[in-house]
Amino acid sequence: MIRLEYFDKNDFKQLIDWVSSEELMVNWSGNLFRFPLSENSLDWYIEDTNVLPASEAYNYKAIDDDGTIVGHISLGAISEKNKAARISRVFVAQEHQGKGICYQMAKQLLKIGFEELKLHRISLGVYDTNAAAIKCYEKAGLKIEGIHRDVLLHKDVYWTIIEMSILEDEWRALNA
Numbered sequence: 001m002i003r004l005e006y007f008d009k010n011d012f013k014q015l016i017d018w019v020s021s022e023e024l025m026v027n028w029s030g031n032l033f034r035f036p037l038s039e040n041s042l043d044w045y046i047e048d049t050n051v052l053p054a055s056e057a058y059n060y061k062a063i064d065d066d067g068t069i070v071g072h073i074s075l076g077a078i079s080e081k082n083k084a085a086r087i088s089r090v091f092v093a094q095e096h097q098g099k100g101i102c103y104q105m106a107k108q109l110l111k112i113g114f115e116e117l118k119l120h121r122i123s124l125g126v127y128d129t130n131a132a133a134i135k136c137y138e139k140a141g142l143k144i145e146g147i148h149r150d151v152l153l154h155k156d157v158y159w160t161i162i163e164m165s166i167l168e169d170e171w172r173a174l175n176a
């Protein structure tokens with residue numbers, strides 16, 4: 001089991017170590033950051049986040065039963081008006097991958113989004129080559145809505161994004 005706690009400055013170095021290649025960084029965060037990740041860019045990333053009750057983004061680290069930090073996940077683009085948000089910046093440390101941690105993080109973040117923040121819709125985008133991430137999100141209950149073809153150009157190759165989402169009633173049915 002994992003628990004989610006707010007990501008803060010003390011966690012920067014570890015995340016910088018995890019995001020060790022440009023390809024990993026693009027999978028993790030698209031074009032948001034310039035590689036390599038830096039403390040300065042993470043200062044900007046956490047600005048105005050994790051401020052209850054009405055932040056536009058909440059950034060979390062995932063901690064396992066041993067107290068080891070094993071992952072990162074964010075709920076951002078929070079729209080109070082539309083009761084919507086997007087899951088983003090999902091990362092599981094390489095040595096902890098394949099153990100269902102992505103699935104547990106997604107499940108716990110959906111619970112926060114639907115129960116605590118009272119959202120109606122939670123969506124995300126994932127590159128179509130990222131089979132592990134797509135499987136993780138499908139297991140957590142998100143459905144594929146469509147694709148954005150060739151949205152990102154990285155080293156002369158276009159990347160296509162799959163859009164996925166889950167609505168509150170679908171989440172409640174899964175967790176009844």
Ligand SMILES: CC(C)(COP(=O)(O)OP(=O)(O)OC[C@H]1O[C@@H](n2cnc3c(N)ncnc32)[C@H](O)[C@@H]1OP(=O)(O)O)[C@@H](O)C(=O)NCCC(=O)NCCS
Binds near residue numbers: 104
């Ligand atoms: C994508 C990522 C988050 C997955 O984390 P994880 O904790 O290993 O994922 P999980 O263990 O919860 O689930 C992965 C599922 O995909 C499956 N899987 C793994 N690699 C796969 C592959 N190449 N093809 C198909 N399925 C694959 C696993 O078997 C597992 O399915 P199962 O639960 O039925 O066995 C992790 O690999 C990561 O951090 N990658 C780098 C950053 C990234 O790509 N982030 C995603 C942003 S959208």
